[in-house]
Amino acid sequence: MKLFSALLSALFVFAATSFSALASDYKLGDLAIHKAYIPATVKSAPVAAGYLKITNNGKEDDRLVSVEADFSAKQQIHTMKMVDGIMRMRPLKDGIFIPGGGETVLKSGGDHLMFMKLSEPMQIGQMREVTLVFEKAGEVTIVMPVVDPSSQEDGEGDDHSGHSGHSEQTDEHSTHSH
Numbered sequence: 073m074k075l076f077s078a079l080l081s082a083l084f085v086f087a088a089t090s091f092s093a094l095a096s097d098y099k100l101g102d103l104a105i106h107k108a109y110i111p112a113t114v115k116s117a118p119v120a121a122g123y124l125k126i127t128n129n130g131k132e133d134d135r136l137v138s139v140e141a142d143f144s145a146k147q148q149i150h151t152m153k154m155v156d157g158i159m160r161m162r163p164l165k166d167g168i169f170i171p172g173g174g175e176t177v178l179k180s181g182g183d184h185l186m187f188m189k190l191s192e193p194m195q196i197g198q199m200r201e202v203t204l205v206f207e208k209a210g211e212v213t214i215v216m217p218v219v220d221p222s223s224q225e226d227g228e229g230d231d232h233s234g235h236s237g238h239s240e241q242t243d244e245h246s247t248h249s250h
């Protein structure tokens with residue numbers, strides 16, 4: 073009975089929050105943030121990715137410079153690139169450029185938010201608060217729904233294989249030890 077009501081309220085929260093996530097994108101000055109989501113992770117996964125689209129309706133360029141989240145110990149902004157036939161990720165030290173009057177898409181196989189050292193798995197239906205920090209526009213906290221990875225509309229194949237080489241990759245760039 074207890075489980076059932078917990079399940080029911082979880083469903084309700086999911087329905088309510090997914091509706092609001094769909095209904096209202098986020099605005100911060102001239103920036104608009106849409107279609108933010110985090111693909112669900114398996115239990116042992118140390119990292120999760122985050123994707124979204126940023127539209128810049130102003131004339132001035134801006135830049136996504138950092139990401140904050142309380143469900144991971146460390147957050148980075150990554151890009152993915154083919155190196156010797158293998159998808160590798162690396163941190164973008166200068167963040168992601170958002171041209172004035174243009175848009176930037178963080179998507180599977182390309183630039184993405186990286187949540188490292190997860191405190192718990194990302195489960196389908198959860199809503200995760202993430203703060204995006206922009207060079208000029210300032211910061212905004214958004215709620216990113218955790219979705220079934222196989223339901224990504226713009227999925228371009230299994231490019232998350234690059235994530236397996238992740239910890240070695242980031243050792244070059246970070247001072248923490250594993």
Ligand SMILES: [Cu+2]
Pocket residue numbers: 121150151161162184185186
């Ligand atoms: Cu990454």
